[in-house]
Amino acid sequence: MYKLVIGDRDTQELTGLRWLISKYSFPISIVETVSELAEIMRVLEKELPDILFIELDMIPRDKWTLMKTFIDRYSTEVIAVTAEPTFERATEAIEIGALDLMVKPLSPLKIKNSLQKACRNVSDFKRREKGEESRQTLWYKSLFIDDELAYHAPVYLMKTEERDVLNELRHFIGQFNFSSTPLVFSTTDRIVVVFEKQIPEPIQQARRFLREWEHISEESMVIAVHQGTTDHSLHQIYMKLRKVMEVSFFTGYQQVLQSNNEEEWYDIDPFLTLTEQRHWIYMLEESRMDELKGWMYEHFYGMKPPYPEPGLLRTRLTSILAQIRRFMIRKGRTDKHSEVLYKEVFESILYSPILYRIVQDLILFLTHLLKVSVDFRSVSKRNVIEETLTYIDEHYSDPALNLKEVADYVLRNPAYLSHTLTQNYGQSFREIVGETRIYKAKELLTSTEESIQAIASHVGFKSPNYFSRVFKKSTGKTPGEYRKE
Numbered sequence: 001m002y003k004l005v006i007g008d009r010d011t012q013e014l015t016g017l018r019w020l021i022s023k024y025s026f027p028i029s030i031v032e033t034v035s036e037l038a039e040i041m042r043v044l045e046k047e048l049p050d051i052l053f054i055e056l057d058m059i060p061r062d063k064w065t066l067m068k069t070f071i072d073r074y075s076t077e078v079i080a081v082t083a084e085p086t087f088e089r090a091t092e093a094i095e096i097g098a099l100d101l102m103v104k105p106l107s108p109l110k111i112k113n114s115l116q117k118a119c120r121n122v123s124d125f126k127r128r129e130k131g132e133e134s135r136q137t138l139w140y141k142s143l144f145i146d147d148e149l150a151y152h153a154p155v156y157l158m159k160t161e162e163r164d165v166l167n168e169l170r171h172f173i174g175q176f177n178f179s180s181t182p183l184v185f186s187t188t189d190r191i192v193v194v195f196e197k198q199i200p201e202p203i204q205q206a207r208r209f210l211r212e213w214e215h216i217s218e219e220s221m222v223i224a225v226h227q228g229t230t231d232h233s234l235h236q237i238y239m240k241l242r243k244v245m246e247v248s249f250f251t252g253y254q255q256v257l258q259s260n261n262e263e264e265w266y267d268i269d270p271f272l273t274l275t276e277q278r279h280w281i282y283m284l285e286e287s288r289m290d291e292l293k294g295w296m297y298e299h300f301y302g303m304k305p306p307y308p309e310p311g312l313l314r315t316r317l318t319s320i321l322a323q324i325r326r327f328m329i330r331k332g333r334t335d336k337h338s339e340v341l342y343k344e345v346f347e348s349i350l351y352s353p354i355l356y357r358i359v360q361d362l363i364l365f366l367t368h369l370l371k372v373s374v375d376f377r378s379v380s381k382r383n384v385i386e387e388t389l390t391y392i393d394e395h396y397s398d399p400a401l402n403l404k405e406v407a408d409y410v411l412r413n414p415a416y417l418s419h420t421l422t423q424n425y426g427q428s429f430r431e432i433v434g435e436t437r438i439y440k441a442k443e444l445l446t447s448t449e450e451s452i453q454a455i456a457s458h459v460g461f462k463s464p465n466y467f468s469r470v471f472k473k474s475t476g477k478t479p480g481e482y483r484k485e
Contacts, residue, residue, distance in 0.1 A: 001029030002050035002122055004115075007040040008033075008081065009058045013106075017053070020108055026115055037063060044074040050122045051115070053079045056092050056101075064092070071096045076125055077118040081106065139183050139194060139234070146235040153228045154202035156182075156193035157241035161220040161253055161353055163189050168217065176209055190245075192238060195228070202227050206256045215463040220253035227259070249310045249355055250303055268308040270315035277323060284327040287370045293363055300359045317349045317358060324366065333369055341365050344415040360404070364413045384410050385425055388417065389432070396436045399462045403429045437461070438474045445483040452479045 004021070008014050014033040021031060032047060034040045037058055044052070052075040059067050071078060080098035082089040093101040099121065100114040142149075160169055170191055173184055179199045185192040199205065206223045213221055224241040226232075232240065237259070244257050272280065283292050300313075321342075328334055328342070348361040387410045395401050406429070407414040422428050427435070437459040444455045456467035471479050 001027050002119060003032075003047055004028045004051045004053065005032045005034065005040070005043055005047060005049040005075070007035070007037075007052070007054040007058065009035055009055060011035055013055075013104075017106075017111070020111060021115070024112055024115075027119055028115075037067070041067065041070050044070050049075050051075070051077045051079065051118045053081065053115075055081045055083075056089050057083055059092075068096055077121050079114050079118060140185055142234040143185060143192060143194075143238050144235065146233050148233050150231040151228070151234040151237060152231075153195045153197055154199055155195070155226040155228070155234070155237050155241065156202075156206060157224040157238070157245055158191045158193065159189060159222055159245060159248075165217065165219045166191060168219075169213075169221065172213060172216065176212065178205065178209075190242075194234070198228055203256060203258065210254065210256060214254070216466050216469075222248045222253045222255055222257065224257045225259065246310055247305075247307065249313075249353065250307050252354055252356075264306055265309035266306050268312050268316065270312045271319045272316075272323065280320065280323045281327070284324070284370070289367065289370050292366055292370075296359050296363060300355060303355075313355070314349055317362070318346070320362070321346060321349060324369070328369065338369065340419075341368055341413055341416055344413060344419075348415070357404075361413060361415070364407070364411075367411070368413070384412055384417065384420060388421065388429075389425075392433055392436055396433060396440060397458055397460050399460045401433060401460065433460075434470065434474070438471060441467070441471060441479065442475075442482065445479055455479070 006014060006017050008017070014035060018031055018033055021028065028051075032043050032049070034043055037060075040054070043049075052071060054071075078096050078098045080089075080093040080096065080101045081104065082093075082101065083104045085103045090101060099118060102110055102114065141147075142151075158169060158173075160166060166186065166189070170184060170186060173182075173191065173193060178195075180195055180197055183194045183196065185194065195202075203225055206225045210221065210223060222245060224245045226237045226241055230237075240259050244259050247257060248255070279295075280292075282288070283295070300317075325342070328338065342365070345361050345365045348358050352358045352361070388406055391406050391409050392401070395405075403414045403418060407417045410417065412420070418429055421432065425432070441455055441459045444450055444458060448455075450458070452468070453464045456464040459467070461467035461470070468478055471477075471482070475482060477485070
Protein backbone atom coordinates (compact mmCIF):
# COMPACT_ATOMS: atom_id res chain seq x y z
CA MET A 1 0.00 0.00 0.00
CA TYR A 2 1.35 3.41 -1.01
CA LYS A 3 1.15 6.91 0.44
CA LEU A 4 -0.38 9.69 -1.67
CA VAL A 5 -0.28 13.46 -1.06
CA ILE A 6 -2.50 15.81 -3.09
CA GLY A 7 -1.74 19.52 -3.24
CA ASP A 8 -4.22 21.95 -4.83
CA ARG A 9 -5.40 25.47 -3.95
CA ASP A 10 -9.01 24.58 -4.78
CA THR A 11 -10.53 22.76 -1.79
CA GLN A 12 -13.43 21.51 -3.94
CA GLU A 13 -10.89 19.89 -6.29
CA LEU A 14 -9.26 18.23 -3.27
CA THR A 15 -12.59 16.85 -2.06
CA GLY A 16 -13.45 15.57 -5.54
CA LEU A 17 -10.05 13.91 -5.99
CA ARG A 18 -10.26 12.20 -2.61
CA TRP A 19 -13.75 10.88 -3.45
CA LEU A 20 -12.67 9.74 -6.94
CA ILE A 21 -9.64 7.86 -5.60
CA SER A 22 -11.80 6.12 -2.99
CA LYS A 23 -14.01 4.72 -5.77
CA TYR A 24 -11.15 2.93 -7.52
CA SER A 25 -9.19 -0.04 -6.19
CA PHE A 26 -5.84 1.67 -5.89
CA PRO A 27 -3.21 0.20 -3.51
CA ILE A 28 -3.17 3.48 -1.61
CA SER A 29 -3.41 3.45 2.20
CA ILE A 30 -2.95 7.12 3.10
CA VAL A 31 -4.27 10.21 1.33
CA GLU A 32 -3.24 13.69 2.51
CA THR A 33 -4.97 16.67 0.89
CA VAL A 34 -3.27 20.05 1.31
CA SER A 35 -4.14 23.49 -0.04
CA GLU A 36 -1.13 25.54 1.12
CA LEU A 37 2.45 25.28 -0.12
CA ALA A 38 4.08 25.45 3.32
CA GLU A 39 1.86 22.59 4.50
CA ILE A 40 2.79 20.50 1.44
CA MET A 41 6.47 20.88 2.30
CA ARG A 42 5.79 19.88 5.91
CA VAL A 43 3.77 16.82 4.87
CA LEU A 44 6.36 15.76 2.29
CA GLU A 45 9.13 15.80 4.89
CA LYS A 46 7.01 14.03 7.51
CA GLU A 47 5.21 11.39 5.43
CA LEU A 48 7.73 10.66 2.62
CA PRO A 49 4.89 9.90 0.16
CA ASP A 50 5.29 7.45 -2.68
CA ILE A 51 3.17 9.62 -4.99
CA LEU A 52 2.73 13.41 -5.06
CA PHE A 53 -0.24 14.85 -7.01
CA ILE A 54 0.43 18.60 -7.18
CA GLU A 55 -0.91 21.72 -8.86
CA LEU A 56 2.11 23.56 -10.31
CA ASP A 57 0.31 26.93 -10.29
CA MET A 58 0.43 27.03 -6.47
CA ILE A 59 4.26 27.22 -6.46
CA PRO A 60 5.54 30.83 -6.80
CA ARG A 61 8.77 31.39 -8.74
CA ASP A 62 10.73 32.44 -5.65
CA LYS A 63 9.85 29.10 -4.00
CA TRP A 64 10.39 26.90 -7.05
CA THR A 65 13.98 25.85 -6.34
CA LEU A 66 13.19 25.02 -2.72
CA MET A 67 10.05 23.09 -3.64
CA LYS A 68 11.89 21.18 -6.36
CA THR A 69 14.47 20.11 -3.74
CA PHE A 70 11.69 18.83 -1.45
CA ILE A 71 10.04 16.91 -4.30
CA ASP A 72 13.33 15.32 -5.38
CA ARG A 73 14.20 14.34 -1.84
CA TYR A 74 10.91 13.22 -0.33
CA SER A 75 8.71 11.71 -3.07
CA THR A 76 9.12 8.86 -5.54
CA GLU A 77 6.60 9.64 -8.31
CA VAL A 78 5.00 12.98 -9.24
CA ILE A 79 1.83 13.77 -11.17
CA ALA A 80 1.63 17.45 -12.13
CA VAL A 81 -1.57 19.45 -12.70
CA THR A 82 -2.03 22.95 -14.15
CA ALA A 83 -4.74 25.36 -15.17
CA GLU A 84 -2.26 27.11 -17.48
CA PRO A 85 -1.18 24.86 -20.40
CA THR A 86 1.97 26.90 -21.11
CA PHE A 87 5.51 26.03 -22.13
CA GLU A 88 6.70 27.20 -18.70
CA ARG A 89 4.45 24.70 -16.90
CA ALA A 90 5.62 21.90 -19.21
CA THR A 91 9.23 22.79 -18.41
CA GLU A 92 8.51 22.72 -14.68
CA ALA A 93 6.90 19.30 -14.98
CA ILE A 94 10.03 18.01 -16.73
CA GLU A 95 12.29 19.55 -14.07
CA ILE A 96 10.55 17.63 -11.26
CA GLY A 97 10.42 14.41 -13.29
CA ALA A 98 6.62 14.28 -13.45
CA LEU A 99 5.29 11.17 -15.17
CA ASP A 100 2.30 13.17 -16.40
CA LEU A 101 1.11 16.79 -16.75
CA MET A 102 -2.69 17.10 -16.67
CA VAL A 103 -4.63 20.25 -17.59
CA LYS A 104 -7.76 21.31 -15.72
CA PRO A 105 -10.61 20.48 -15.89
CA LEU A 106 -9.44 17.00 -14.99
CA SER A 107 -10.75 13.84 -16.61
CA PRO A 108 -11.56 11.00 -14.16
CA LEU A 109 -10.25 8.44 -16.65
CA LYS A 110 -7.02 10.39 -17.08
CA ILE A 111 -6.57 10.58 -13.29
CA LYS A 112 -7.18 6.84 -13.00
CA ASN A 113 -4.65 5.98 -15.72
CA SER A 114 -1.98 8.29 -14.27
CA LEU A 115 -2.39 6.91 -10.74
CA GLN A 116 -2.25 3.32 -12.01
CA LYS A 117 0.97 4.10 -13.88
CA ALA A 118 2.41 5.81 -10.79
CA CYS A 119 1.60 2.79 -8.60
CA ARG A 120 3.30 0.45 -11.08
CA ASN A 121 6.39 2.69 -11.16
CA VAL A 122 6.57 2.84 -7.38
CA SER A 123 6.23 -0.95 -7.19
CA ASP A 124 9.06 -1.43 -9.70
CA PHE A 125 11.22 1.13 -7.88
CA LYS A 126 10.77 -0.54 -4.50
CA ARG A 127 11.55 -3.93 -5.98
CA ARG A 128 14.73 -2.61 -7.62
CA GLU A 129 15.64 -0.69 -4.49
CA LYS A 130 15.27 -3.78 -2.34
CA GLY A 131 17.40 -5.85 -4.69
CA GLU A 132 19.98 -3.06 -4.97
CA GLU A 133 20.21 -2.70 -1.17
CA SER A 134 20.74 -6.44 -0.83
CA ARG A 135 23.38 -6.40 -3.55
CA GLN A 136 25.10 -3.30 -2.12
CA THR A 137 25.17 -4.84 1.36
CA LEU A 138 26.69 -8.04 -0.03
CA TRP A 139 29.48 -6.20 -1.83
CA TYR A 140 30.09 -3.85 1.10
CA LYS A 141 30.65 -6.79 3.43
CA SER A 142 33.02 -8.38 0.91
CA LEU A 143 35.24 -5.29 1.10
CA PHE A 144 35.91 -5.71 4.80
CA ILE A 145 35.39 -9.44 5.39
CA ASP A 146 37.42 -11.84 3.29
CA ASP A 147 35.07 -14.32 1.60
CA GLU A 148 38.08 -15.81 -0.27
CA LEU A 149 36.18 -15.65 -3.57
CA ALA A 150 38.29 -14.48 -6.51
CA TYR A 151 37.12 -11.19 -8.03
CA HIS A 152 37.89 -10.59 -11.71
CA ALA A 153 36.78 -7.02 -12.41
CA PRO A 154 38.47 -3.62 -11.91
CA VAL A 155 38.35 -1.77 -8.60
CA TYR A 156 39.28 1.89 -8.01
CA LEU A 157 40.22 3.35 -4.64
CA MET A 158 39.96 7.16 -4.57
CA LYS A 159 41.16 9.60 -1.93
CA THR A 160 40.95 13.39 -1.86
CA GLU A 161 43.45 15.46 0.07
CA GLU A 162 40.58 17.08 1.99
CA ARG A 163 37.87 14.82 3.41
CA ASP A 164 35.16 17.45 3.20
CA VAL A 165 34.98 17.09 -0.61
CA LEU A 166 34.23 13.35 -0.58
CA ASN A 167 30.51 14.00 -1.09
CA GLU A 168 31.34 16.20 -4.08
CA LEU A 169 33.56 13.41 -5.44
CA ARG A 170 30.83 10.81 -4.98
CA HIS A 171 28.37 13.03 -6.86
CA PHE A 172 30.92 13.44 -9.68
CA ILE A 173 31.37 9.65 -9.87
CA GLY A 174 27.60 9.31 -10.36
CA GLN A 175 27.71 11.72 -13.30
CA PHE A 176 30.87 10.39 -14.94
CA ASN A 177 30.45 8.39 -18.13
CA PHE A 178 32.16 5.10 -17.24
CA SER A 179 31.90 2.35 -19.84
CA SER A 180 30.03 0.33 -17.20
CA THR A 181 28.11 1.65 -14.20
CA PRO A 182 29.99 0.69 -11.01
CA LEU A 183 28.96 0.18 -7.41
CA VAL A 184 30.19 2.99 -5.16
CA PHE A 185 31.08 2.64 -1.46
CA SER A 186 32.18 5.37 0.95
CA THR A 187 34.48 5.03 3.95
CA THR A 188 35.51 7.79 6.33
CA ASP A 189 38.32 9.06 4.09
CA ARG A 190 38.09 7.17 0.78
CA ILE A 191 35.67 6.05 -1.91
CA VAL A 192 35.74 2.55 -3.42
CA VAL A 193 34.46 2.10 -6.98
CA VAL A 194 33.71 -1.54 -7.84
CA PHE A 195 32.93 -2.61 -11.40
CA GLU A 196 30.86 -5.77 -11.74
CA LYS A 197 32.39 -6.75 -15.06
CA GLN A 198 35.61 -6.17 -16.96
CA ILE A 199 35.87 -2.74 -18.61
CA PRO A 200 38.18 -1.66 -21.45
CA GLU A 201 41.42 0.10 -20.44
CA PRO A 202 40.70 0.65 -16.73
CA ILE A 203 43.93 2.64 -16.26
CA GLN A 204 43.09 5.02 -19.12
CA GLN A 205 39.54 5.46 -17.80
CA ALA A 206 40.93 6.34 -14.38
CA ARG A 207 43.28 8.91 -15.93
CA ARG A 208 40.40 10.41 -17.92
CA PHE A 209 38.38 10.58 -14.70
CA LEU A 210 41.24 12.41 -12.96
CA ARG A 211 41.60 14.90 -15.84
CA GLU A 212 37.89 15.72 -15.84
CA TRP A 213 37.91 16.04 -12.04
CA GLU A 214 40.71 18.61 -12.37
CA HIS A 215 38.47 20.67 -14.67
CA ILE A 216 35.63 20.96 -12.16
CA SER A 217 37.50 20.95 -8.83
CA GLU A 218 40.66 22.45 -7.39
CA GLU A 219 40.92 19.65 -4.82
CA SER A 220 43.77 17.16 -5.24
CA MET A 221 43.01 13.45 -5.57
CA VAL A 222 44.84 10.15 -6.03
CA ILE A 223 43.40 6.98 -7.59
CA ALA A 224 44.73 3.46 -7.02
CA VAL A 225 43.60 0.96 -9.69
CA HIS A 226 43.25 -2.82 -9.62
CA GLN A 227 42.70 -4.02 -13.19
CA GLY A 228 40.93 -7.27 -12.30
CA THR A 229 43.63 -9.60 -13.57
CA THR A 230 44.41 -11.56 -10.38
CA ASP A 231 42.69 -14.26 -8.32
CA HIS A 232 42.48 -12.09 -5.20
CA SER A 233 39.24 -11.62 -3.28
CA LEU A 234 37.58 -8.22 -3.13
CA HIS A 235 38.82 -7.75 0.44
CA GLN A 236 42.39 -8.60 -0.57
CA ILE A 237 42.17 -6.18 -3.50
CA TYR A 238 40.89 -3.41 -1.23
CA MET A 239 43.68 -3.91 1.33
CA LYS A 240 46.28 -4.03 -1.46
CA LEU A 241 44.98 -0.76 -2.94
CA ARG A 242 45.16 0.90 0.47
CA LYS A 243 48.82 -0.05 0.73
CA VAL A 244 49.53 1.08 -2.84
CA MET A 245 47.91 4.43 -2.08
CA GLU A 246 50.34 5.05 0.79
CA VAL A 247 53.02 5.75 -1.84
CA SER A 248 51.30 9.14 -2.35
CA PHE A 249 52.87 10.16 0.99
CA PHE A 250 56.15 10.36 -0.94
CA THR A 251 55.00 11.14 -4.48
CA GLY A 252 52.01 13.45 -3.92
CA TYR A 253 48.46 13.51 -5.29
CA GLN A 254 47.00 14.08 -8.79
CA GLN A 255 48.14 10.70 -10.10
CA VAL A 256 46.88 7.21 -10.91
CA LEU A 257 48.66 4.33 -9.13
CA GLN A 258 48.49 0.69 -10.21
CA SER A 259 48.11 -2.26 -7.85
CA ASN A 260 50.89 -4.17 -9.56
CA ASN A 261 53.27 -1.36 -8.53
CA GLU A 262 52.92 -2.15 -4.84
CA GLU A 263 56.02 -1.11 -2.91
CA GLU A 264 57.61 -3.07 -0.09
CA TRP A 265 58.59 -0.72 2.72
CA TYR A 266 61.97 -1.06 4.36
CA ASP A 267 62.60 -0.57 8.06
CA ILE A 268 64.45 2.43 9.45
CA ASP A 269 65.48 3.46 12.94
CA PRO A 270 62.71 5.88 13.86
CA PHE A 271 64.86 7.74 16.38
CA LEU A 272 67.87 10.02 15.98
CA THR A 273 71.18 8.42 16.83
CA LEU A 274 73.31 9.98 19.58
CA THR A 275 75.56 11.54 16.92
CA GLU A 276 72.54 12.99 15.10
CA GLN A 277 71.13 14.37 18.36
CA ARG A 278 74.40 16.15 19.13
CA HIS A 279 74.55 17.53 15.58
CA TRP A 280 71.01 18.90 15.93
CA ILE A 281 71.85 20.51 19.28
CA TYR A 282 74.87 22.20 17.68
CA MET A 283 72.91 23.46 14.65
CA LEU A 284 70.11 24.81 16.83
CA GLU A 285 72.40 26.49 19.37
CA GLU A 286 74.45 28.13 16.61
CA SER A 287 71.34 29.12 14.60
CA ARG A 288 72.70 27.27 11.55
CA MET A 289 69.51 27.60 9.53
CA ASP A 290 71.12 26.74 6.20
CA GLU A 291 72.64 23.56 7.66
CA LEU A 292 69.34 22.57 9.28
CA LYS A 293 67.52 23.07 5.99
CA GLY A 294 70.19 21.11 4.12
CA TRP A 295 69.97 18.25 6.63
CA MET A 296 66.17 18.06 6.19
CA TYR A 297 66.43 18.10 2.40
CA GLU A 298 69.14 15.43 2.42
CA HIS A 299 67.18 13.03 4.63
CA PHE A 300 63.61 13.59 3.41
CA TYR A 301 63.61 14.99 -0.14
CA GLY A 302 64.07 13.15 -3.41
CA MET A 303 63.42 9.70 -1.99
CA LYS A 304 63.32 6.84 -4.49
CA PRO A 305 61.61 3.45 -4.15
CA PRO A 306 61.76 1.32 -2.16
CA TYR A 307 60.53 3.80 0.45
CA PRO A 308 60.79 3.62 4.24
CA GLU A 309 57.66 2.64 6.12
CA PRO A 310 55.59 5.87 6.42
CA GLY A 311 54.69 5.29 10.07
CA LEU A 312 58.35 4.92 11.06
CA LEU A 313 59.19 8.04 9.07
CA ARG A 314 56.57 10.05 10.96
CA THR A 315 58.07 8.77 14.23
CA ARG A 316 61.50 9.93 13.08
CA LEU A 317 60.10 13.39 12.39
CA THR A 318 58.61 13.54 15.89
CA SER A 319 62.07 12.59 17.23
CA ILE A 320 63.45 15.67 15.47
CA LEU A 321 60.61 17.79 16.85
CA ALA A 322 61.52 16.56 20.35
CA GLN A 323 65.03 18.03 19.93
CA ILE A 324 63.47 21.31 18.81
CA ARG A 325 61.17 21.25 21.84
CA ARG A 326 64.10 20.90 24.23
CA PHE A 327 65.79 23.83 22.50
CA MET A 328 62.65 25.96 22.90
CA ILE A 329 62.51 25.24 26.63
CA ARG A 330 66.24 25.98 27.12
CA LYS A 331 65.95 29.30 25.29
CA GLY A 332 62.66 30.32 26.83
CA ARG A 333 60.96 30.37 23.41
CA THR A 334 57.63 29.15 24.80
CA ASP A 335 55.60 32.27 24.09
CA LYS A 336 52.01 31.80 23.03
CA HIS A 337 52.71 32.27 19.31
CA SER A 338 55.58 29.74 19.30
CA GLU A 339 53.45 27.23 21.22
CA VAL A 340 50.66 27.50 18.65
CA LEU A 341 53.12 26.93 15.81
CA TYR A 342 54.70 24.00 17.63
CA LYS A 343 51.34 22.25 18.02
CA GLU A 344 50.51 22.89 14.36
CA VAL A 345 53.77 21.28 13.25
CA PHE A 346 53.12 18.31 15.55
CA GLU A 347 49.66 17.89 13.97
CA SER A 348 51.23 18.14 10.51
CA ILE A 349 53.71 15.34 11.31
CA LEU A 350 50.92 13.08 12.53
CA TYR A 351 48.29 13.71 9.88
CA SER A 352 49.59 15.57 6.80
CA PRO A 353 49.13 13.27 3.76
CA ILE A 354 52.29 14.43 1.95
CA LEU A 355 55.87 14.26 3.24
CA TYR A 356 57.27 17.37 1.59
CA ARG A 357 54.60 19.53 3.24
CA ILE A 358 55.59 18.23 6.66
CA VAL A 359 59.22 19.09 5.89
CA GLN A 360 58.26 22.59 4.78
CA ASP A 361 56.20 23.12 7.94
CA LEU A 362 59.20 22.08 10.04
CA ILE A 363 61.56 24.37 8.15
CA LEU A 364 59.21 27.34 8.48
CA PHE A 365 58.88 26.65 12.20
CA LEU A 366 62.67 26.53 12.58
CA THR A 367 62.90 29.80 10.68
CA HIS A 368 60.49 31.35 13.15
CA LEU A 369 62.56 30.14 16.10
CA LEU A 370 66.02 31.04 14.82
CA LYS A 371 65.52 34.30 12.92
CA VAL A 372 66.53 36.84 15.56
CA SER A 373 68.10 39.53 13.39
CA VAL A 374 66.74 43.10 13.36
CA ASP A 375 65.39 42.46 9.88
CA PHE A 376 63.39 39.47 11.08
CA ARG A 377 62.03 41.40 14.09
CA SER A 378 60.77 44.11 11.79
CA VAL A 379 59.22 41.50 9.49
CA SER A 380 57.42 39.88 12.42
CA LYS A 381 55.79 43.22 13.26
CA ARG A 382 54.37 43.76 9.80
CA ASN A 383 50.67 43.58 9.24
CA VAL A 384 50.51 40.01 7.95
CA ILE A 385 46.84 40.23 7.03
CA GLU A 386 47.36 43.39 5.00
CA GLU A 387 50.33 41.88 3.17
CA THR A 388 48.36 38.71 2.48
CA LEU A 389 45.42 40.63 1.04
CA THR A 390 47.75 42.74 -1.11
CA TYR A 391 49.49 39.63 -2.45
CA ILE A 392 46.14 37.99 -3.27
CA ASP A 393 44.99 41.17 -5.02
CA GLU A 394 48.11 41.12 -7.18
CA HIS A 395 48.12 37.37 -7.98
CA TYR A 396 44.43 36.34 -8.03
CA SER A 397 44.64 35.67 -11.78
CA ASP A 398 47.08 32.79 -11.22
CA PRO A 399 45.05 29.51 -11.05
CA ALA A 400 47.88 27.94 -9.02
CA LEU A 401 47.73 30.57 -6.25
CA ASN A 402 47.69 28.69 -2.94
CA LEU A 403 48.03 29.20 0.78
CA LYS A 404 51.60 27.92 0.96
CA GLU A 405 52.79 30.37 -1.68
CA VAL A 406 51.30 33.33 0.19
CA ALA A 407 52.52 32.01 3.57
CA ASP A 408 56.07 31.78 2.19
CA TYR A 409 55.80 35.38 0.97
CA VAL A 410 54.73 36.74 4.39
CA LEU A 411 57.12 34.37 6.22
CA ARG A 412 54.45 32.52 8.12
CA ASN A 413 53.45 28.89 8.58
CA PRO A 414 50.51 28.08 6.24
CA ALA A 415 48.37 26.70 9.05
CA TYR A 416 49.14 29.73 11.20
CA LEU A 417 48.31 32.16 8.38
CA SER A 418 45.04 30.32 7.72
CA HIS A 419 44.11 30.54 11.40
CA THR A 420 45.07 34.23 11.55
CA LEU A 421 42.93 35.10 8.54
CA THR A 422 39.90 33.25 9.90
CA GLN A 423 40.23 34.71 13.40
CA ASN A 424 40.98 38.31 12.42
CA TYR A 425 39.43 38.75 8.98
CA GLY A 426 36.46 36.43 9.37
CA GLN A 427 37.15 34.48 6.17
CA SER A 428 39.36 31.56 5.20
CA PHE A 429 42.13 31.94 2.60
CA ARG A 430 40.04 30.11 0.01
CA GLU A 431 37.01 32.32 0.66
CA ILE A 432 39.10 35.49 0.31
CA VAL A 433 40.63 34.32 -3.00
CA GLY A 434 37.21 33.27 -4.31
CA GLU A 435 35.59 36.56 -3.28
CA THR A 436 38.42 38.53 -4.92
CA ARG A 437 38.08 36.59 -8.18
CA ILE A 438 34.30 37.03 -8.29
CA TYR A 439 34.66 40.78 -7.55
CA LYS A 440 37.20 41.18 -10.38
CA ALA A 441 34.96 39.13 -12.70
CA LYS A 442 32.03 41.45 -11.98
CA GLU A 443 34.19 44.46 -12.94
CA LEU A 444 35.20 42.84 -16.22
CA LEU A 445 31.64 41.74 -17.03
CA THR A 446 30.31 45.28 -16.62
CA SER A 447 33.22 47.27 -18.07
CA THR A 448 34.48 45.13 -20.98
CA GLU A 449 33.16 43.11 -23.92
CA GLU A 450 35.49 40.16 -23.24
CA SER A 451 33.99 36.67 -23.57
CA ILE A 452 32.99 34.68 -20.50
CA GLN A 453 35.80 32.21 -21.28
CA ALA A 454 38.40 35.01 -21.43
CA ILE A 455 37.16 36.54 -18.17
CA ALA A 456 37.23 33.14 -16.46
CA SER A 457 40.86 32.72 -17.48
CA HIS A 458 41.74 36.27 -16.47
CA VAL A 459 40.45 35.85 -12.92
CA GLY A 460 42.15 32.50 -12.30
CA PHE A 461 39.70 29.79 -13.36
CA LYS A 462 41.00 27.00 -15.59
CA SER A 463 37.49 25.91 -16.58
CA PRO A 464 34.78 28.36 -17.83
CA ASN A 465 32.08 25.91 -16.69
CA TYR A 466 33.51 25.77 -13.17
CA PHE A 467 33.77 29.59 -13.17
CA SER A 468 30.10 29.88 -14.14
CA ARG A 469 29.03 27.52 -11.33
CA VAL A 470 31.09 29.38 -8.70
CA PHE A 471 29.85 32.76 -10.00
CA LYS A 472 26.21 31.67 -9.84
CA LYS A 473 26.64 30.19 -6.37
CA SER A 474 28.09 33.53 -5.20
CA THR A 475 25.73 35.95 -6.97
CA GLY A 476 22.63 33.92 -7.78
CA LYS A 477 23.12 34.66 -11.48
CA THR A 478 25.19 33.23 -14.30
CA PRO A 479 27.91 35.52 -15.71
CA GLY A 480 25.76 36.09 -18.80
CA GLU A 481 22.72 37.04 -16.71
CA TYR A 482 24.81 39.36 -14.55
CA ARG A 483 26.25 41.14 -17.59
CA LYS A 484 22.81 41.50 -19.16
CA GLU A 485 21.25 42.99 -16.03
